[in-house]
Amino acid sequence: MLCVSDFLDELRWRGLIAQTTDEQALSTALDNAPLTVYAGFDPTAASLHAGHLVPLLTLRRFQQAGHRPIVLAGGATGLIGDPSGRSSERVLNTPERVRELVEALRPQLAKFVDFEDSTTADGRVTHAAVLANNLDWTASISALDFLRDVGKHFPVTQMLARESVAARISSGGLSYTEFSYQLLQANDFLQLYRDQGCRLQIGGNDQWGNITAGLDYIRRVTANEGGQAHALTLPLLTNANGEKFGKSTGGGSVWLDPNLTSPYAWFQFWFNTDDRDVVGRLKTFTFLDRKEIEELETQVAERPAARLAQRRLAEEMTTLVHGAEETSAVLAASQALFGRGELRELPAETLRAALTEAGLHQVSGELPSAAALLQTAGLAGSLSEARRTVREGGAYVNNVKVTDAEAPPAREDLLHGRWLVLRRGKRTVSGIEVL
Numbered sequence: 001m002l003c004v005s006d007f008l009d010e011l012r013w014r015g016l017i018a019q020t021t022d023e024q025a026l027s028t029a030l031d032n033a034p035l036t037v038y039a040g041f042d043p044t045a046a047s048l049h050a051g052h053l054v055p056l057l058t059l060r061r062f063q064q065a066g067h068r069p070i071v072l073a074g075g076a077t078g079l080i081g082d083p084s085g086r087s088s089e090r091v092l093n094t095p096e097r098v099r100e101l102v103e104a105l106r107p108q109l110a111k112f113v114d115f116e117d118s119t120t121a122d123g124r125v126t127h128a129a130v131l132a133n134n135l136d137w138t139a140s141i142s143a144l145d146f147l148r149d150v151g152k153h154f155p156v157t158q159m160l161a162r163e164s165v166a167a168r169i170s171s172g173g174l175s176y177t178e179f180s181y182q183l184l185q186a187n188d189f190l191q192l193y194r195d196q197g198c199r200l201q202i203g204g205n206d207q208w209g210n211i212t213a214g215l216d217y218i219r220r221v222t223a224n225e226g227g228q229a230h231a232l233t234l235p236l237l238t239n240a241n242g243e244k245f246g247k248s249t250g251g252g253s254v255w256l257d258p259n260l261t262s263p264y265a266w267f268q269f270w271f272n273t274d275d276r277d278v279v280g281r282l283k284t285f286t287f288l289d290r291k292e293i294e295e296l297e298t299q300v301a302e303r304p305a306a307r308l309a310q311r312r313l314a315e316e317m318t319t320l321v322h323g324a325e326e327t328s329a330v331l332a333a334s335q336a337l338f339g340r341g342e343l344r345e346l347p348a349e350t351l352r353a354a355l356t357e358a359g360l361h362q363v364s365g366e367l368p369s370a371a372a373l374l375q376t377a378g379l380a381g382s383l384s385e386a387r388r389t390v391r392e393g394g395a396y397v398n399n400v401k402v403t404d405a406e407a408p409p410a411r412e413d414l415l416h417g418r419w420l421v422l423r424r425g426k427r428t429v430s431g432i433e434v435l
Helices: 006-013 023-032 050-064 095-112 143-149 156-161 163-170 181-196 205-221 263-271 275-285 290-302 308-322 324-337 348-358 370-376 383-391
Strands: 036-041 068-073 130-133 198-204 230-234 360-363 395-397 419-424 428-434
Touching: 006 023, 006 050, 023 198, 023 230, 036 050, 036 181, 050 068, 050 095, 050 198, 050 230, 050 275, 068 095, 068 181, 095 130, 130 181, 156 163, 156 205, 163 205, 181 198, 181 205, 198 205, 205 230, 263 308, 263 324, 263 348, 275 290, 275 308, 290 308, 308 324, 324 348, 348 360, 348 419, 348 428, 360 370, 370 383, 370 395, 370 419, 383 395
Parallel strands: 036 068, 036 198, 068 130, 198 230, 360 428
Antiparallel strands: 395 419, 419 428
């Protein structure tokens, strides 16, 4: 049994260790001195998504444990494209577009770590994080210098054997451009090793080949320096059905940018977590302590319908990414939509986002009857069904019970001059937007 540090034990309990090169050596390094650790993020979209939080928040955990994180924006590697986990060649972005994406990602990357030294209440020192861009040391290297100084240290047989490369070759081929990606990432590790004293790289488990290529490179060129570097990969998250935490499960299309995914939609994404997955998500994504998570696990087993663990997860994640004020607004909207709050007090953007999630339907011109609106909003399959719902007292507009199925709402009923909230019974909500 390996003697590992308390911090590694914590990472393992949270499900955040897939592979390490030498866990005993890493444990010793973590215990002996503050370690500098980095993770890289390539600019492939205008925003990070929920899946990026796994390495980002792991960097934050390292910082809280007294180590120094480096958050690396891939201004250079983003020009090439990582073949890992892909079955086909990427469409290359222009240098101008990559620069734009890097600038868009910088504030998101910087949001989850602290850039000033500080001391915690229990006396632990938090070391200031570093935000780096690998274009800074890559742009000036000529192709000839790169081939002579970097490429000569990489045996082609080893490069071909790496899983990400072998998988692409067997599935249809790989360009030299993407084949060279592992050299660029390895060179990043060496540069940070030398310039920042970085001794550990972390990343998703699909990055194992790229990260170990960097370790091999460091060993080859620093053999006489006596230093040691380490690798730690994080598991690729899956749900209870075995689907990867990515676009198929929502994580890869739920963006950190509130203009792409509203705080309300973000909250709902986490609140809708399956009972079988919620405890694992609490461990991986939140900073709740073990006692509280175990108590929530008990609640999932004993009172699953209450969804207390899902609510706690959604609140934690919304506050983490969007702030406590947005979390309060989301909770107020959730209450108001179902008749337990004042709809007119909701900000326009929060109301629009909530109705978009519930289902927003557009009408134009004169407002139709309440029955017609219920049908348009998908709350009744026909006008006759809508009228029957009204007669039975189960139809509401803006949380006010509808008594006349043929009467249209008044213009002054429009929330922010634009929206109506329709509800059938206690639980089924939809929205109308008047153009």
